[in-house]
Amino acid sequence: MNSSVFTIYRRVRCKGSALLKGLCVLCGCGILSTAFWPQPAAAQQDRAELSPRIMLSASAVETGDTLLVQLDWRHMPTSVRDPIVSFGDQLIHMFPHPDETRRVYAGVIGIALSTRPGPAKIRVAWSVGTKQHASSAAFNIRQGTYGVETLRVDPRHVRPNPDDLERIRREQAELKEIYTSGSLARLWQDGFRVPVSGEMNGPFGTRRLFNGELQSQHSGVDFRAQTGDPIHTAGSGVVCLARDLFYSGNAVIIDHGAGVFTSYSHLSRMAVSVGQRVEKGAVIGLAGATGRATGPHLHWGAKVNNVSVNPLTLMRTINLLNVR
Ligand SMILES: [Zn+2]
Structure with a gap:
């Protein structure tokens, strides 16, 4: 992977003028980058193309729980840029996996008590050249029971x-x-x-x-x-x-x-x-x-x-x- 990927601060304004700030997830350097989610049609097309392997620590969690997400980019092109991992409006701080495997990263996600129970997704977006890509991993959120x-x-x-x-x-x-x-x-x-x-x-x-x-x-x-x-x-x-x-x-x-x-x-x-x-x-x-x-x-x-x-x-x- 080109190391210049991690030294670029870039802003991309989406069609709705919303700006999503994110973090370089591939090296954990914390360099700010931004990206926008592709329109649904583009995401549909991307699914047939090469995507990172997304691993979640559980297929179902309760409100108030946490979830570990791990991303394996080893089979991806080295020209991947601006990777963003998010859950809803929560941008996930990814860090190099502690086993020091190159191009495998981990991050922790918090499921707020106020989150609506039901099907949910972790989204991953990245770009190669001028093309935006996106993928996702699904899981389920259950309402916790509280006294x-x-x-x-x-x-x-x-x-x-x-x-x-x-x-x-x-x-x-x-x-x-x-x-x-x-x-x-x-x-x-x-x-x-x-x-x-x-x-x-x-x-x-x-x-x-x-x-x-x-x-x-x-x-x-x-x-x-x-x-x-x-x-x-x-x-x-x-x-x-x-x-x-x-x-x-x-x-x-x-x-x-x-x-x-x-x-x-x-x-x-x-x-x-x-x-x-x-x-x-x-x-x-x-x-x-x-x-x-x-x-x-x-x-x-x-x-x-x-x-x-x-x-x-x-x-x-x-x-x-x-x-x-
Ligand atoms: Zn207390």
């Missing part, structure tokens, strides 16, 4: 005052910025682990009623912990937030690269600072009950391409790669 939980917390965390609301808006904007501007390269080396030794006592996706009036869906999993218990990072990466947040209390967020983040909330103490590189299992703080919490515990959250996913499922997906 309902009633919790009593500080009333201020259910009915925030105007100053709190301003703070919440500011923090939400900051979090969005963090979750959409992480490292493009994979930063984890040897898979993921659970962050604390306590048992899980709060599943992902539970519909929650706080003080009988505010309903939300649990965006992570809770682990039983005592104040002061050490909290470990699930995988290696870089600390991208370590401070007090209105709902999360003392929180640490780790950027694992390639669109993957994990968060650790309600800590009594934070033991890392922004920009610090951490290795899998490093102590990043101590368990506590800060923020919107009913008592000491760890809330473990995960995002993939800014989509909240079940961190336990993410851990299993990451570990499918058996990264060393």
Whole structure:
């Protein structure tokens, strides 16, 4: 494959004037490129031509799950350019497969809780010369089943005052910025682990009623912990937030690269600072009950391409790669 493929920043405006930004998926260099999906007729024609081999880790997933996609380009022409992998409007950060097979790449996809169940597709687009090509891999999305939980917390965390609301808006904007501007390269080396030794006592996706009036869906999993218990990072990466947040209390967020983040909330103490590189299992703080919490515990959250996913499922997906 021509190495110049990876050093080009190109913009292609589609007929609808929409612009899709993507990433170079073939080498993981993170060079921005763009492409548009071919019109249906062109895609139909392309199916008869040479396509990359697309492998998905499951044929069916639930909302809130993650999916591993692997792309094998080894049989494709070396003149392939501008490859883009996407699921809906989610652009997938691909990285070289950890077994270091040349021209085989992997990426993680997050299935949002709000995704409509039913047939779905991972789309791959690329170009050779001036011709656009596209292919896809189908899978099925099932609606997850979630329980309902009633919790009593500080009333201020259910009915925030105007100053709190301003703070919440500011923090939400900051979090969005963090979750959409992480490292493009994979930063984890040897898979993921659970962050604390306590048992899980709060599943992902539970519909929650706080003080009988505010309903939300649990965006992570809770682990039983005592104040002061050490909290470990699930995988290696870089600390991208370590401070007090209105709902999360003392929180640490780790950027694992390639669109993957994990968060650790309600800590009594934070033991890392922004920009610090951490290795899998490093102590990043101590368990506590800060923020919107009913008592000491760890809330473990995960995002993939800014989509909240079940961190336990993410851990299993990451570990499918058996990264060393
Ligand atoms: Zn929680």
